[in-house]
Amino acid sequence: MNGAQDLGGQMGFGPVAPEKDEPIFHAEWEKRALGVTLAAGAMGHWNIDESRHTRESLHPVDYYSSSYYEIWIKALETLLKRHGFVTQGELLVGDSLGGTAKPKRVLKAEEVPAMLARGGPCDRPVRGPARFKAGDRIRTMNFHPTGHTRLPRYARDKVGVIDAVREGFVFPDTNAHGRGENPQWVYTVVFGGREIWGEGADPTLTISIDAWESYLEPA
Amino acid sequence: MAARVRALETILTQKGLLDPAAIDVIVETYETRVGPRNGARVVAKAWSEPEFADWLKRDATAAIASLGYTGRQGEHMQAVFNMQDQHNMVVCTLCSCYPWSVLGLPPVWYKSPPYRSRAVIDPRGVLAEFGVTLPVETKIRVWDSTAELRYLVVPLRPAGTEGWSQEKLADLVTRDSMIGTGLAKEAA
Numbered sequence: 001m002n003g004a005q006d007l008g009g010q011m012g013f014g015p016v017a018p019e020k021d022e023p024i025f026h027a028e029w030e031k032r033a034l035g036v037t038l039a040a041g042a043m044g045h046w047n048i049d050e051s052r053h054t055r056e057s058l059h060p061v062d063y064y065s066s067s068y069y070e071i072w073i074k075a076l077e078t079l080l081k082r083h084g085f086v087t088q089g090e091l092l093v094g095d096s097l098g099g100t101a102k103p104k105r106v107l108k109a110e111e112v113p114a115m116l117a118r119g120g121p122c123d124r125p126v127r128g129p130a131r132f133k134a135g136d137r138i139r140t141m142n143f144h145p146t147g148h149t150r151l152p153r154y155a156r157d158k159v160g161v162i163d164a165v166r167e168g169f170v171f172p173d174t175n176a177h178g179r180g181e182n183p184q185w186v187y188t189v190v191f192g193g194r195e196i197w198g199e200g201a202d203p204t205l206t207i208s209i210d211a212w213e214s215y216l217e218p219a
Numbered sequence: 220m221a222a223r224v225r226a227l228e229t230i231l232t233q234k235g236l237l238d239p240a241a242i243d244v245i246v247e248t249y250e251t252r253v254g255p256r257n258g259a260r261v262v263a264k265a266w267s268e269p270e271f272a273d274w275l276k277r278d279a280t281a282a283i284a285s286l287g288y289t290g291r292q293g294e295h296m297q298a299v300f301n302m303q304d305q306h307n308m309v310v311c312t313l314c315s316c317y318p319w320s321v322l323g324l325p326p327v328w329y330k331s332p333p334y335r336s337r338a339v340i341d342p343r344g345v346l347a348e349f350g351v352t353l354p355v356e357t358k359i360r361v362w363d364s365t366a367e368l369r370y371l372v373v374p375l376r377p378a379g380t381e382g383w384s385q386e387k388l389a390d391l392v393t394r395d396s397m398i399g400t401g402l403a404k405e406a407a
Binding site for chain 1: 220221222223224225226227228229230231233234235236237238240241242243244245246248249250253254289290291292293294295310312313314315320323324326327328330331332333334335336337339340341342343345348349355356357358359360361362363364365366367368395400
Protein backbone atom coordinates (compact mmCIF):
# COMPACT_ATOMS: atom_id res chain seq x y z
CA MET A 1 0.00 0.00 0.00
CA ASN A 2 1.10 3.55 -0.59
CA GLY A 3 1.23 4.18 3.13
CA ALA A 4 3.23 6.26 5.54
CA GLN A 5 5.90 3.56 5.77
CA ASP A 6 7.03 4.01 2.16
CA LEU A 7 9.59 6.67 2.95
CA GLY A 8 12.27 6.45 0.26
CA GLY A 9 12.79 9.87 -1.30
CA GLN A 10 10.21 11.71 0.81
CA MET A 11 11.26 15.14 2.03
CA GLY A 12 10.73 17.40 4.97
CA PHE A 13 11.75 15.20 7.90
CA GLY A 14 14.87 17.18 8.65
CA PRO A 15 18.37 15.96 9.44
CA VAL A 16 19.28 12.55 10.79
CA ALA A 17 20.02 12.94 14.46
CA PRO A 18 22.47 10.24 15.57
CA GLU A 19 22.63 10.09 19.34
CA LYS A 20 26.08 9.80 20.84
CA ASP A 21 26.49 6.68 22.98
CA GLU A 22 22.87 5.79 22.39
CA PRO A 23 21.51 3.37 24.99
CA ILE A 24 19.94 0.12 23.75
CA PHE A 25 16.62 1.17 25.31
CA HIS A 26 15.44 4.68 26.18
CA ALA A 27 12.85 3.63 28.76
CA GLU A 28 11.83 0.55 30.69
CA TRP A 29 8.61 0.26 28.71
CA GLU A 30 10.61 -0.15 25.49
CA LYS A 31 12.13 -3.34 26.89
CA ARG A 32 8.67 -4.73 27.67
CA ALA A 33 7.41 -3.59 24.25
CA LEU A 34 10.17 -5.55 22.52
CA GLY A 35 9.57 -8.61 24.67
CA VAL A 36 5.80 -8.64 24.50
CA THR A 37 5.89 -8.18 20.71
CA LEU A 38 8.27 -11.11 20.20
CA ALA A 39 6.51 -13.33 22.72
CA ALA A 40 3.06 -12.62 21.24
CA GLY A 41 4.42 -13.32 17.77
CA ALA A 42 5.73 -16.65 19.04
CA MET A 43 2.12 -17.75 19.67
CA GLY A 44 2.18 -18.39 15.92
CA HIS A 45 -1.07 -16.73 14.84
CA TRP A 46 0.37 -14.17 12.46
CA ASN A 47 3.50 -13.92 10.36
CA ILE A 48 6.06 -11.14 9.94
CA ASP A 49 4.34 -9.89 6.79
CA GLU A 50 1.00 -9.46 8.54
CA SER A 51 2.85 -7.66 11.36
CA ARG A 52 4.52 -5.29 8.96
CA HIS A 53 1.29 -4.63 7.12
CA THR A 54 -0.49 -3.88 10.39
CA ARG A 55 2.20 -1.35 11.31
CA GLU A 56 2.06 0.37 7.93
CA SER A 57 -1.74 0.49 8.12
CA LEU A 58 -1.59 2.99 10.98
CA HIS A 59 -2.97 6.35 9.97
CA PRO A 60 -0.08 8.41 8.56
CA VAL A 61 -0.50 11.06 11.26
CA ASP A 62 -0.20 8.35 13.90
CA TYR A 63 2.71 6.60 12.13
CA TYR A 64 4.79 9.75 11.81
CA SER A 65 4.16 10.94 15.35
CA SER A 66 5.05 7.57 16.93
CA SER A 67 8.42 6.14 17.84
CA TYR A 68 9.16 2.72 16.41
CA TYR A 69 8.31 0.85 19.61
CA GLU A 70 5.07 2.85 19.81
CA ILE A 71 4.29 1.71 16.26
CA TRP A 72 4.99 -1.86 17.33
CA ILE A 73 2.67 -1.67 20.32
CA LYS A 74 -0.18 -0.03 18.42
CA ALA A 75 0.06 -2.68 15.71
CA LEU A 76 0.33 -5.47 18.29
CA GLU A 77 -2.92 -4.35 19.92
CA THR A 78 -4.60 -4.56 16.52
CA LEU A 79 -3.17 -8.02 15.82
CA LEU A 80 -4.27 -9.32 19.23
CA LYS A 81 -7.79 -7.97 18.71
CA ARG A 82 -8.00 -9.30 15.15
CA HIS A 83 -7.00 -12.78 16.26
CA GLY A 84 -9.35 -12.89 19.24
CA PHE A 85 -6.87 -12.63 22.11
CA VAL A 86 -7.94 -9.28 23.59
CA THR A 87 -10.82 -6.84 23.23
CA GLN A 88 -10.85 -3.08 23.00
CA GLY A 89 -12.68 -3.01 26.34
CA GLU A 90 -9.85 -4.93 27.99
CA LEU A 91 -7.25 -2.57 26.57
CA LEU A 92 -9.23 0.37 27.96
CA VAL A 93 -9.42 -1.00 31.50
CA GLY A 94 -6.07 -2.77 31.49
CA ASP A 95 -7.52 -6.01 32.80
CA SER A 96 -8.66 -9.33 31.43
CA LEU A 97 -12.45 -9.41 31.22
CA GLY A 98 -12.95 -12.94 30.01
CA GLY A 99 -12.06 -15.43 27.37
CA THR A 100 -9.48 -15.63 24.67
CA ALA A 101 -8.76 -17.53 21.51
CA LYS A 102 -6.70 -20.62 22.22
CA PRO A 103 -3.04 -19.97 21.47
CA LYS A 104 -1.09 -22.47 19.38
CA ARG A 105 1.73 -22.12 21.89
CA VAL A 106 2.95 -19.89 24.69
CA LEU A 107 6.63 -19.01 24.76
CA LYS A 108 8.31 -20.04 28.00
CA ALA A 109 11.41 -18.35 29.34
CA GLU A 110 13.58 -21.42 28.88
CA GLU A 111 12.57 -21.65 25.21
CA VAL A 112 13.65 -18.10 24.37
CA PRO A 113 17.35 -18.71 23.55
CA ALA A 114 16.49 -21.46 21.06
CA MET A 115 13.64 -19.42 19.58
CA LEU A 116 15.90 -16.40 19.01
CA ALA A 117 18.76 -18.53 17.68
CA ARG A 118 16.43 -20.23 15.22
CA GLY A 119 14.74 -17.06 13.99
CA GLY A 120 12.19 -17.39 11.23
CA PRO A 121 13.85 -18.35 7.97
CA CYS A 122 11.64 -17.55 4.99
CA ASP A 123 13.52 -19.32 2.22
CA ARG A 124 11.39 -21.89 0.46
CA PRO A 125 11.80 -24.12 -2.58
CA VAL A 126 10.35 -22.57 -5.73
CA ARG A 127 8.82 -24.63 -8.47
CA GLY A 128 10.59 -23.91 -11.72
CA PRO A 129 13.83 -22.14 -12.57
CA ALA A 130 14.54 -18.46 -12.04
CA ARG A 131 13.22 -16.37 -14.93
CA PHE A 132 16.12 -13.90 -14.85
CA LYS A 133 19.89 -14.18 -14.51
CA ALA A 134 22.56 -11.76 -13.38
CA GLY A 135 23.10 -9.02 -15.96
CA ASP A 136 19.55 -9.11 -17.37
CA ARG A 137 17.82 -5.76 -17.86
CA ILE A 138 14.43 -5.56 -16.23
CA ARG A 139 11.68 -3.04 -15.67
CA THR A 140 9.85 -3.00 -12.35
CA MET A 141 6.07 -3.11 -12.40
CA ASN A 142 3.96 -0.02 -12.10
CA PHE A 143 1.34 -1.06 -9.59
CA HIS A 144 -0.32 0.42 -6.55
CA PRO A 145 -1.87 -2.40 -4.54
CA THR A 146 -4.05 -1.48 -1.59
CA GLY A 147 -2.56 -4.43 0.33
CA HIS A 148 0.99 -5.20 1.40
CA THR A 149 3.91 -5.01 -1.01
CA ARG A 150 7.66 -4.72 -0.69
CA LEU A 151 8.24 -2.81 -3.92
CA PRO A 152 8.82 0.79 -2.82
CA ARG A 153 7.13 3.53 -4.82
CA TYR A 154 10.43 5.14 -5.81
CA ALA A 155 11.47 1.90 -7.54
CA ARG A 156 8.31 1.28 -9.57
CA ASP A 157 8.33 1.45 -13.36
CA LYS A 158 12.13 1.77 -13.39
CA VAL A 159 14.74 0.04 -15.53
CA GLY A 160 17.46 -1.78 -13.65
CA VAL A 161 19.84 -4.70 -13.93
CA ILE A 162 19.75 -8.01 -12.10
CA ASP A 163 22.75 -7.91 -9.80
CA ALA A 164 22.23 -11.33 -8.23
CA VAL A 165 19.74 -14.17 -8.18
CA ARG A 166 19.09 -14.89 -4.50
CA GLU A 167 16.77 -17.63 -3.23
CA GLY A 168 13.13 -18.49 -3.16
CA PHE A 169 11.43 -16.48 -0.46
CA VAL A 170 7.90 -16.36 0.91
CA PHE A 171 5.91 -13.77 -1.07
CA PRO A 172 4.87 -11.02 1.37
CA ASP A 173 2.13 -9.60 -0.86
CA THR A 174 0.00 -12.70 -0.33
CA ASN A 175 1.42 -13.98 2.96
CA ALA A 176 0.49 -10.75 4.76
CA HIS A 177 -3.16 -11.38 3.95
CA GLY A 178 -3.49 -15.07 4.76
CA ARG A 179 -3.37 -15.99 1.09
CA GLY A 180 -0.42 -18.34 1.32
CA GLU A 181 3.35 -18.25 1.14
CA ASN A 182 3.55 -18.63 -2.68
CA PRO A 183 7.36 -18.50 -2.70
CA GLN A 184 9.06 -16.76 -5.61
CA TRP A 185 12.62 -16.15 -6.70
CA VAL A 186 14.11 -13.00 -5.22
CA TYR A 187 16.68 -10.89 -7.05
CA THR A 188 18.91 -8.01 -6.07
CA VAL A 189 18.19 -5.37 -8.71
CA VAL A 190 20.42 -2.35 -9.13
CA PHE A 191 19.39 1.02 -10.57
CA GLY A 192 21.40 4.07 -11.52
CA GLY A 193 20.68 7.08 -9.33
CA ARG A 194 19.58 9.02 -12.38
CA GLU A 195 17.02 6.39 -13.40
CA ILE A 196 15.40 6.79 -10.00
CA TRP A 197 15.84 10.48 -9.23
CA GLY A 198 16.32 12.04 -12.65
CA GLU A 199 18.22 15.25 -13.33
CA GLY A 200 20.44 16.32 -10.51
CA ALA A 201 20.89 12.84 -9.04
CA ASP A 202 24.30 12.09 -7.55
CA PRO A 203 26.17 10.65 -10.58
CA THR A 204 28.08 8.23 -8.34
CA LEU A 205 24.93 6.76 -6.81
CA THR A 206 23.49 3.32 -7.42
CA ILE A 207 20.60 1.90 -5.43
CA SER A 208 19.53 -1.69 -5.09
CA ILE A 209 16.41 -3.36 -3.84
CA ASP A 210 15.59 -7.02 -3.33
CA ALA A 211 12.65 -7.80 -5.60
CA TRP A 212 10.34 -10.78 -5.96
CA GLU A 213 10.08 -12.15 -9.48
CA SER A 214 6.52 -10.96 -10.08
CA TYR A 215 7.69 -7.37 -9.47
CA LEU A 216 9.80 -7.60 -12.63
CA GLU A 217 9.43 -7.88 -16.37
CA PRO A 218 12.11 -8.00 -19.08
CA ALA A 219 13.22 -4.60 -20.37
CA MET B 220 2.94 4.56 26.66
CA ALA B 221 4.46 2.91 29.75
CA ALA B 222 0.96 2.36 31.16
CA ARG B 223 -0.33 1.08 27.83
CA VAL B 224 2.42 -1.52 27.53
CA ARG B 225 1.98 -2.53 31.17
CA ALA B 226 -1.75 -3.01 30.56
CA LEU B 227 -1.06 -5.20 27.55
CA GLU B 228 1.45 -7.30 29.45
CA THR B 229 -0.99 -7.65 32.37
CA ILE B 230 -3.90 -8.77 30.22
CA LEU B 231 -1.85 -11.31 28.29
CA THR B 232 -0.32 -12.67 31.48
CA GLN B 233 -3.74 -12.97 33.17
CA LYS B 234 -4.97 -14.94 30.17
CA GLY B 235 -2.02 -17.29 30.24
CA LEU B 236 -0.81 -16.08 26.84
CA LEU B 237 2.46 -14.63 28.10
CA ASP B 238 5.23 -15.70 30.44
CA PRO B 239 6.69 -12.42 31.78
CA ALA B 240 9.96 -14.23 32.47
CA ALA B 241 10.27 -14.85 28.72
CA ILE B 242 10.34 -11.08 28.21
CA ASP B 243 13.19 -10.80 30.71
CA VAL B 244 15.23 -13.36 28.76
CA ILE B 245 14.53 -11.60 25.45
CA VAL B 246 15.64 -8.25 26.88
CA GLU B 247 18.71 -9.72 28.51
CA THR B 248 19.72 -11.35 25.22
CA TYR B 249 19.80 -8.02 23.38
CA GLU B 250 21.28 -6.10 26.28
CA THR B 251 24.16 -8.46 26.96
CA ARG B 252 24.68 -11.09 24.28
CA VAL B 253 23.68 -9.91 20.84
CA GLY B 254 25.14 -6.61 19.75
CA PRO B 255 27.57 -4.93 17.35
CA ARG B 256 30.54 -6.68 18.92
CA ASN B 257 29.38 -9.77 17.03
CA GLY B 258 29.62 -7.96 13.71
CA ALA B 259 32.96 -6.41 14.67
CA ARG B 260 34.41 -9.89 15.20
CA VAL B 261 33.14 -10.96 11.78
CA VAL B 262 34.76 -7.94 10.15
CA ALA B 263 38.06 -8.36 12.02
CA LYS B 264 38.23 -12.00 10.94
CA ALA B 265 37.52 -11.05 7.33
CA TRP B 266 40.30 -8.44 7.46
CA SER B 267 42.72 -11.02 8.87
CA GLU B 268 41.88 -14.19 6.98
CA PRO B 269 41.44 -14.03 3.20
CA GLU B 270 39.78 -17.45 3.10
CA PHE B 271 37.19 -16.28 5.60
CA ALA B 272 36.66 -13.07 3.61
CA ASP B 273 36.02 -15.18 0.49
CA TRP B 274 33.54 -17.34 2.35
CA LEU B 275 31.83 -14.24 3.74
CA LYS B 276 31.46 -12.90 0.19
CA ARG B 277 30.05 -16.15 -1.16
CA ASP B 278 27.89 -17.32 1.73
CA ALA B 279 27.66 -14.78 4.53
CA THR B 280 24.97 -16.71 6.40
CA ALA B 281 27.20 -19.78 6.77
CA ALA B 282 30.41 -17.84 7.40
CA ILE B 283 28.77 -15.76 10.13
CA ALA B 284 27.08 -18.83 11.63
CA SER B 285 30.51 -20.44 11.98
CA LEU B 286 31.22 -17.82 14.67
CA GLY B 287 28.00 -18.72 16.44
CA TYR B 288 25.96 -15.73 15.30
CA THR B 289 22.63 -16.94 13.96
CA GLY B 290 18.98 -16.31 14.42
CA ARG B 291 16.28 -13.76 14.38
CA GLN B 292 16.74 -11.01 11.76
CA GLY B 293 19.96 -12.64 10.57
CA GLU B 294 18.55 -15.75 8.94
CA HIS B 295 19.68 -14.68 5.46
CA MET B 296 22.85 -12.60 5.51
CA GLN B 297 24.75 -10.78 2.80
CA ALA B 298 28.11 -9.07 3.37
CA VAL B 299 29.01 -6.11 1.19
CA PHE B 300 32.64 -5.01 1.10
CA ASN B 301 33.69 -1.41 0.84
CA MET B 302 36.41 -0.79 -1.74
CA GLN B 303 38.68 2.18 -2.35
CA ASP B 304 36.33 3.39 -5.07
CA GLN B 305 32.96 2.23 -3.68
CA HIS B 306 31.22 2.83 -0.38
CA ASN B 307 28.22 0.78 0.71
CA MET B 308 25.35 1.99 2.87
CA VAL B 309 22.34 0.05 4.15
CA VAL B 310 18.80 1.26 4.78
CA CYS B 311 15.30 -0.13 5.08
CA THR B 312 13.02 2.50 3.55
CA LEU B 313 9.86 0.44 4.20
CA CYS B 314 10.33 -0.48 7.85
CA SER B 315 13.41 -1.09 9.95
CA CYS B 316 15.03 -4.31 8.66
CA TYR B 317 18.43 -4.65 10.30
CA PRO B 318 20.83 -7.54 10.90
CA TRP B 319 20.08 -8.16 14.57
CA SER B 320 22.26 -11.26 14.83
CA VAL B 321 25.43 -9.28 14.14
CA LEU B 322 24.52 -5.71 15.14
CA GLY B 323 21.87 -6.15 17.84
CA LEU B 324 18.83 -3.88 17.94
CA PRO B 325 18.82 -0.93 15.55
CA PRO B 326 19.44 2.61 16.82
CA VAL B 327 16.52 5.04 16.82
CA TRP B 328 17.85 7.06 13.88
CA TYR B 329 17.96 3.94 11.68
CA LYS B 330 14.22 3.40 12.24
CA SER B 331 13.22 7.05 11.87
CA PRO B 332 11.87 8.95 8.85
CA PRO B 333 14.85 11.28 8.28
CA TYR B 334 17.26 8.40 7.62
CA ARG B 335 14.78 6.13 5.85
CA SER B 336 13.65 8.90 3.50
CA ARG B 337 17.02 10.43 2.65
CA ALA B 338 19.50 7.53 2.57
CA VAL B 339 18.37 6.59 -0.94
CA ILE B 340 18.16 10.09 -2.44
CA ASP B 341 20.87 12.02 -0.60
CA PRO B 342 23.37 9.57 0.87
CA ARG B 343 26.19 12.12 0.90
CA GLY B 344 24.05 14.57 2.82
CA VAL B 345 23.24 11.85 5.33
CA LEU B 346 26.90 10.85 5.62
CA ALA B 347 27.82 14.48 6.34
CA GLU B 348 25.45 14.40 9.32
CA PHE B 349 27.52 11.49 10.62
CA GLY B 350 30.72 13.49 10.06
CA VAL B 351 31.76 11.43 7.05
CA THR B 352 32.90 13.07 3.82
CA LEU B 353 33.89 10.77 0.97
CA PRO B 354 35.92 11.85 -2.06
CA VAL B 355 33.58 13.15 -4.78
CA GLU B 356 34.58 10.36 -7.14
CA THR B 357 33.85 7.56 -4.66
CA LYS B 358 30.87 5.59 -5.87
CA ILE B 359 28.05 5.09 -3.40
CA ARG B 360 25.90 1.99 -3.41
CA VAL B 361 22.80 2.11 -1.24
CA TRP B 362 21.22 -1.25 -0.35
CA ASP B 363 17.52 -0.98 0.47
CA SER B 364 16.62 -4.07 2.54
CA THR B 365 13.23 -4.71 0.97
CA ALA B 366 13.23 -8.51 1.38
CA GLU B 367 14.54 -10.84 4.06
CA LEU B 368 18.23 -10.45 3.21
CA ARG B 369 20.10 -8.58 5.91
CA TYR B 370 23.18 -6.63 4.94
CA LEU B 371 26.47 -6.23 6.82
CA VAL B 372 28.92 -3.67 5.48
CA VAL B 373 32.57 -4.68 5.74
CA PRO B 374 34.43 -1.37 6.07
CA LEU B 375 37.91 -0.77 4.71
CA ARG B 376 40.68 -1.89 7.03
CA PRO B 377 42.46 1.15 8.47
CA ALA B 378 46.10 1.75 7.53
CA GLY B 379 48.79 0.93 10.04
CA THR B 380 47.08 -2.12 11.50
CA GLU B 381 49.30 -4.80 9.97
CA GLY B 382 49.89 -7.67 12.35
CA TRP B 383 47.16 -6.61 14.79
CA SER B 384 45.22 -9.30 16.62
CA GLN B 385 41.59 -9.79 15.66
CA GLU B 386 40.47 -8.64 19.11
CA LYS B 387 42.39 -5.38 18.68
CA LEU B 388 41.09 -4.92 15.14
CA ALA B 389 37.52 -5.48 16.30
CA ASP B 390 37.88 -2.42 18.57
CA LEU B 391 38.15 -0.28 15.42
CA VAL B 392 34.94 -1.60 13.91
CA THR B 393 32.06 0.64 14.93
CA ARG B 394 28.40 -0.20 14.54
CA ASP B 395 27.93 2.69 12.12
CA SER B 396 30.83 1.46 9.96
CA MET B 397 28.90 -1.81 9.51
CA ILE B 398 25.74 0.07 8.45
CA GLY B 399 27.78 2.29 6.15
CA THR B 400 27.10 5.58 7.91
CA GLY B 401 30.61 5.55 9.33
CA LEU B 402 34.13 4.33 8.66
CA ALA B 403 36.28 2.11 10.82
CA LYS B 404 38.26 4.05 13.43
CA GLU B 405 41.83 4.92 12.58
CA ALA B 406 44.67 3.12 14.29
CA ALA B 407 45.59 5.11 17.36
